[in-house]
Amino acid sequence: MMVGFDRVVNRFYSFIWKKQTYNKVLWSELDSNLLGEIYCRLTSPTDQTRFRAVCKSWLAVHPVSNTTSLAFLPWFIGFSLSIASAHNRLDFILYEPSSRLDATSVHTVSLTKLSIPCPPAWNEINAEVVNNWLFVCTRRTYRSSFYRRNFVLFSPFTKQVIKLPQSDHPLPFKFRRTFSTDPNSPDCVFLLLDAACPNSSTIRIMTYRNIDKEWTATQFERVDEFIPCSCVPIYIQGKFYIVSPFGQVASYDILNGRFRFENIAIDNHLAQNYSSLNYLVFELNGDLMLIYYLGSLKKNNHNIQAKPCIKRFDWSIKVWIPVISLGDQSLFVGKNFWSVQ
Incomplete structure (x- = not known):
């Protein structure tokens, strides 16, 4: 009871x-x-x-x-992007583990009150959980060849809303977003990354701190061997790490603004299964980790997700090492999970 x-x-x-x-x-x-x-x-x-x-x-x-x-179980957050585009608001529903299918709480963020114009289509709104905050991005076409993006962070536990500066960039750019520490801290660095364009010879990074007035954009030359990727950067001890679908690793140092390709060697197992690969990068006890699925299995005419594989990046030899067990830890995979502890 x-x-x-x-x-x-x-x-x-x-x-x-x-x-x-x-x-x-x-x-x-x-x-x-x-x-x-x-x-x-x-x-x-x-x-x-x-x-x-x-x-x-x-x-x-x-x-x-x-x-x-x-x-110690994560919460799950659900939202409807189609409703957001129709009513100019964002509705979120939190589910705690003990509530099963019953919603623990419902939250609404009005885009109108935040002076954010809601996009006309649901596919121009994106929301995901980052470091226990809901990080929302909306975009609208601006001057025919640009996107104007607005960014909002929301915490359902404190009801706090943080609005970040908007940004204007040409249409081809596809940014992934994250931040380093507590977004209320003056030391927090918000980061936008575009490294997914296959025809681009550069990797574009935009950063913002609470003491800044606007985003700062920087471009870095991408070496030909580094495969374009769309993963969310992972923050570990002062650096954001980017991992390509072939297991290559790059880093961005927030202290000196230096971008570095840590490892451009290809993980053969990842490369051989590239066409059916789904992967997610994460941090565990200070280590850079990735989990990936190799397509899906078919059983009784039903598609079943293949068994996941987990690897840890060994910095001493710069190779991805298979992880057999996480010990007494559990991993919940997905962009809608929310850790309370």
């Missing part, structure tokens, strides 16, 4: 009040062991998130060992 946040907290607080009649206890001064006991009785990820949002001392509480495994 799930225990409500208010019920658990009030029970413990009532107990403390009776013991200390003359000295009122502040919420932020509750004993850490007591807070841990409260936290472990909250079986709903929604209540656990609210618990950590009370104050800094509650945020620092480490759950005890018997905390339910539900707390």
Whole structure:
């Protein structure tokens, strides 16, 4: 049976009040062991998130060992882009693991209030989860041969909306977007990457910091051996990493603005299955990782997704090494998953 946040907290607080009649206890001064006991009785990820949002001392509480495994499962976010283009708003629905098919919460972001013109077609709106924020991009044709892009970040837990500067670029550019750290931090670097155009000899990167007034664009020469790619850059210790579908690795250093091809050698297994390859790059415990699927299998006239393969990039020999097991960790693949912990 799930225990409500208010019920658990009030029970413990009532107990403390009776013991200390003359000295009122502040919420932020509750004993850490007591807070841990409260936290472990909250079986709903929604209540656990609210618990950590009370104050800094509650945020620092480490759950005890018997905390339910539900707390470590990601949330799922769903949205309808067709509705967005029709009503000039973005509607998001959050699903927590314990709620199954029931929506935990529904959120609406008005593009009109943000002075963002909504595109006329649903395929000109793109939204995905990046570092536990919903990163939204809308685009409209501008001056016949340009796209004007608007960017918005939204956090359903704090209801915070961050609007980034718009950008105007020629139609062929196809940007992937991400950012380095907390988007509220002055050190956060927002990054747009275009490395997917097969006919281009350059890789284009645009960066923005909270102290800037507009995006800064930089172009780098692409070596012929590096295969164009459309993966989302992965941030690890001061660098954004880009991985081609052949396993080649490039990096962009946010401190000095240097772009470097770390490895242009081809992973033969990836290259041989390029036509049916679906892959995703991610970070795990500081390592650069990729997971890929080699097409689909057919069983009883039904298409079944092939078994995924995971590899880790070994920096000492600059080769992708197969990963047999993730140990006690689980990997949830997709752009709509949201980690609460």
